[in-house]
Amino acid sequence: MLSDTETLIERIDSPRAFFSLADEMFVERGTIDDWYLLHDLHYKAEKLPIGPRFWRLVLAGQTIGVLVTGTPKGMLRERHIVFPNLKPRSGDTRLTNTNRYHYINANFRVISRFVIDTMFRGIGAGYRMMNLVSRMEGNTFMEIQSSMSKFNAFGQKAGFKFVKPMNANKYDQVLRFFRSHFAASPQDFEAILAEIAAKPPAEQQRLAEICTDFYFRNSALENTSNGGAAMEQRRASMSLRDAVKGIQQIGLASPMYGIWKCPDPKGSVPERLALTQFDRQGPSERLRL
Structure with missing residues (x-):
């Protein structure tokens, strides 16, 4: 013979999940x-x-x-x-x-x-x-x-x-720079590097110098707290990848x-x-x- 049972249901207002650890x-x-x-x-x-x-x-x-x-x-x-x-x-x-x-x-x-x-x-x-x-x-x-x-x-x-x-201060300048030198989209980092790699060595070197020069002329970070003699050392050691990434950062990033x-x-x-x-x-x- 089955006995009557009572079922209790509790409803929590605004429940929140909790991670046990x-x-x-x-x-x-x-x-x-x-x-x-x-x-x-x-x-x-x-x-x-x-x-x-x-x-x-x-x-x-x-x-x-x-x-x-x-x-x-x-x-x-x-x-x-x-x-x-x-x-x-x-x-x-x-x-x-x-x-x-x-x-x-x-x-x-x-x-x-x-x-x-x-x-x-x-x-x-x-x-x-x-x-x-x-x-x-x-x-x-x-x-x-x-x-x-x-x-x-x-x-x-x-x-x-x-x-x-807000858009970065150098947004318009960076877009003009990329569009005047590359067919790839300014936002596509790997496509820009691939486009450079497909060119003759002399042209690669020329583009590397152009990118490095543009970055150091337009980077507020390089031209304020990080200026001076150390800036010339960083410029001499900067790779093409870092130069392209730096240009994108100063113009396309909008944190x-x-x-x-x-x-x-x-x-x-x-x-x-x-x-x-x-x-x-x-x-x-x-x-x-």
């Missing part, structure tokens, strides 16, 4: 060895920013994520939109320009490289780590320039506010600029945080330890 993940200081461990998974694996600091995400002692911060650029068009008082003016002197750089270096850092092991992507580790590292850095502002932010909202989830995307202001008093953030600490307060609220 997240409680065992921690964010802490790393080293360049952590970057070398995972850097092949990053599309800019060959270079590091000026003044790098390394942070890692660990699980059971194993590095599963690396974030590299760097020294911010002295001049940035999108930053001047958010901070108009930092924009250079006609009456600026050497003293005001110097003090501007001092202020930026003392109060800003920039997220330069960020990679999560492929085994742990899609669980929300990226934006959580980005937010916690931005707090642990101890600066007032954290910047990010990321083309991926157009397609993946990890920066927005971490609390960053973004400026409307979104994001900014985040730290709500925590300097010196109050621990040197090691559980990844789940992100969920105990809003992205722009003070830590609730």
Whole structure:
């Protein structure tokens, strides 16, 4: 004989998925060895920013994520939109320009490289780590320039506010340059290199010199903080691939600029945080330890 049974159904409002190992993940200081461990998974694996600091995400002692911060650029068009008082003016002197750089270096850092092991992507580790590292850095502002932010909202989830995307300053000049020297599309890196490789050696050398000259004349990075005698050394050693890539970067790249202001008093953030600490307060609220 069957007895009556009672079925209980629980319905959770706004349910959220949770990765069971997240409680065992921690964010802490790393080293360049952590970057070398995972850097092949990053599309800019060959270079590091000026003044790098390394942070890692660990699980059971194993590095599963690396974030590299760097020294911010002295001049940035999108930053001047958010901070108009930092924009250079006609009456600026050497003293005001110097003090501007001092202020930026003392109060800003920039997220330069960020990679999560492929085994742990899609669980929300990226934006959580980005937010916690931005707090642990101890600066007032954290910047990010990321083309991926157009397609993946990890920066927005971490609390960053973004400026409307804009074409690069050299967009028109770079398009004219490529179209005047190559039949390949200006955006197609490999097609441009293949077109050059199909030409006689003398013509290849001529195009290499033209590309290198155009890059160094138009690169704001090369003509500001990286100028001087060292620039001539870099020019002499620059490969054709790097020259073409550099030209595309200064003219065709349009990364979104994001900014985040730290709500925590300097010196109050621990040197090691559980990844789940992100969920105990809003992205722009003070830590609730």
